[in-house]
Amino acid sequence: MNVSIIMPLFKYDKKLLEKILKAIKKQDFDGKIEIIKIDKGFGLARSLNYGIKEAKYDVIVSLHQDCLPSSNKWLVTLTNPLLEKKVVASVSKVELPYQFWKGFSFFARVFSAKEQKIIKPLMDEKGCAYKKSVLIRVGLFNEKDFRTAGEDFDMYIKLKKIGKIAYPDCKVLHFHKHTFKNRFKKELQLSNGFGALVGIYGREMPKSAMGLIKSIPILGLPLFIINFPYKRWFLGGLCWIILCPIIHLVYCYGFWKGFLNNKQII
Numbered sequence: 001m002n003v004s005i006i007m008p009l010f011k012y013d014k015k016l017l018e019k020i021l022k023a024i025k026k027q028d029f030d031g032k033i034e035i036i037k038i039d040k041g042f043g044l045a046r047s048l049n050y051g052i053k054e055a056k057y058d059v060i061v062s063l064h065q066d067c068l069p070s071s072n073k074w075l076v077t078l079t080n081p082l083l084e085k086k087v088v089a090s091v092s093k094v095e096l097p098y099q100f101w102k103g104f105s106f107f108a109r110v111f112s113a114k115e116q117k118i119i120k121p122l123m124d125e126k127g128c129a130y131k132k133s134v135l136i137r138v139g140l141f142n143e144k145d146f147r148t149a150g151e152d153f154d155m156y157i158k159l160k161k162i163g164k165i166a167y168p169d170c171k172v173l174h175f176h177k178h179t180f181k182n183r184f185k186k187e188l189q190l191s192n193g194f195g196a197l198v199g200i201y202g203r204e205m206p207k208s209a210m211g212l213i214k215s216i217p218i219l220g221l222p223l224f225i226i227n228f229p230y231k232r233w234f235l236g237g238l239c240w241i242i243l244c245p246i247i248h249l250v251y252c253y254g255f256w257k258g259f260l261n262n263k264q265i266i
Contacts, residue, residue: 010039024069035208046143048062066174
């Protein structure tokens with residue numbers, strides 16, 4: 001098996017990127033590895049599509065510029081499920097390392113505390129493998145309706161209809177530096193993408209009912225309040241409760257803008 005690894009780049013950390021590239025070279029992988037770096041100022045979905053079109057090999061791996069394979073077995077563990085005929089994609093677990101998270105500012109840690117664990121996403125391009133033929137069959141990533149959020153779940157819904165998605169025991173370490181300001185922007189983008197997904201797919205979108213409830217002013221606020229690991233960090237939880245009304249309003253704005261336009265535009 002040969003793979004093409006696609007890495008969309010935007011304002012990246014050069015030292016971290018070098019570390020990721022070295023980790024790829026050290027992978028215990030028998031096939032050929034092609035690395036395609038896209039630094040053209042495109043949105044995420046368009047960058048991925050550009051890379052897919054340029055790829056030489058039949059297996060595509062998407063890897064974000066701030067995601068480090070956690071072991072030398074990452075690539076082989078991620079791609080092996082694709083040897084099964086019915087499997088169309090394979091998804092890595094994602095971890096925000098504790099020591100890295102501890103280096104954030106106080107309020108940035110409050111915003112990202114709920115992510116300070118090993119996450120098992122349904123689909124997330126931080127570390128995924130796909131059969132190129134299947135990506136072409138479903139029309140690639142939807143760059144028309146999604147720029148920086150939502151394209152992963154859009155692809156998940158499309159792929160689930162035609163095959164099996166595997167979740168092997170492999171992981172990438174997510175070294176994304178959060179600040180209070182960029183976290184607010186990210187919350188807005190994510191809610192905008194989720195609203196667009198619910199607008200396009202309705203009940204087909206996982207957790208669509210929960211998302212709709214969260215988007216109702218005041219009524220959805222308790223769902224934000226409970227979404228914090230209070231047992232692990234009580235002081236941060238108190239600050240989270242204070243910030244929740246603002247976060248809730250940001251979510252409502254982003255969600256309905258995406259829902260009404262059927263498009264992620266923020």
